[in-house]
Amino acid sequence: MLRFRLEPAKEQEQKLLHTFRLCRKMYNQALEERITSYRQHGVSIHYTDQQNRLPAWKREHPEYKDIHSQVLQNVLQRLDQAFVNFFEKRAGFPSFKDKFCFRSITYSQARPSYFREDGSVFLPKIGRVKMIAHQPFDAASVKIINVKFHDGRWYVNLTYVTEAVAPLREIQNAAGIDLGLLSLIATSDGEFFENPQWLQKSEKSLKRMQRQLSRKKKGSKNREKAKHELQGAHDHVANQRKDHLHKVSRSLMDRYDLICMEDLQVKGMMKNHRLVKSIANASWGKLATYLEYKAKNAGKQLIKVPPHHTSQLCSAGCGTLVKKDLLVRIHQCPTCGLDIDRDVNAAINILQRGLEIVRQAG
Ligand SMILES: [Zn+2]
Incomplete structure (x- = not known):
């Protein structure tokens, strides 16, 4: 990955900040949608579900027509990754983003024509932005463009992708x-x-512990201890x-x-x-x-x-x-x-x- 400074014009800067705002709003609503669906119906919503509804989302929220679809898809991918990290115990439950934590956008399908000899980069829906390329790079291999605002400065991260995601196979089975x-x-x-049997057993013993806890006196030391043990067993199962x-x-x-x-x-x-x-x-x-x-x-x-x-x-x-x-x-x-x-x-x-x-x- 390469990182260069960006120097957007005033108007481009406004557009970028506006994009951050709308992306953050969508991220939070998509998170809320997942939580509500799970709480009310016990149903998990997935990335593909939310991505499939992007066209409808754009119709309902016309202000999003100013935001490039790759950028919006990436917002949903970030949310999805947050859930994967959570499920795989690498992170806590995904949280809502305040305005200080949504300060970058990503275009996932850059084209060689986005880059020019004069050192500018074309950002769809934002415009052609001045880029300070302090070293030569292979514009044709850049696949991902990430624009970031950090400590009052604008940066662009360029990532070369060498088939990180496998190409689709022929369906045989x-x-x-x-x-x-x-x-x-x-x-x-x-x-x-x-x-498996062992899982069924663990679940049964969990239920037993739950019943035992409910019989213990409220506020007692024993109850606190049992509560602690139950939590541990719960995580284990x-x-x-x-x-x-x-x-x-x-x-x-x-x-x-x-x-x-x-x-x-x-x-x-x-x-x-x-x-x-x-x-x-x-x-x-x-x-x-x-x-x-x-x-x-x-x-x-x-x-x-x-x-x-x-x-x-x-x-x-x-x-x-x-x-x-x-x-x-x-x-x-x-x-x-x-x-x-x-x-x-x-x-x-x-x-x-x-x-x-x-x-x-x-
Ligand atoms: Zn039949």
């Missing part, structure tokens, strides 16, 4: 996955990933759960080039909340985050599909909707005679929907 009610997930290949989800997501991404799953956001609104266990839901959201990020790094794909009727529709292609309540574990089709596990049936439907999306994208 694809799978649909469904959140099982009894197991963690079922795949369209008929495989089941279970929550949360870590165990995360480790397991990392293992599952790695194993899935090793095997498949394309993984399809249900769109959680829609699912959360459709499902009866009393039926959805908060832990299962939280796990599902984390699994989605891990899969998304592993796919990106491996040049593979994760596709989210509309969840309507995935568990009822017969996956053999006969078009029959086989109604069944949650206790019925088998999908038995009266039309074509298909007889398989209900979650595997759903996973196959999810895969077919994902493949249809890939075909349409051409």
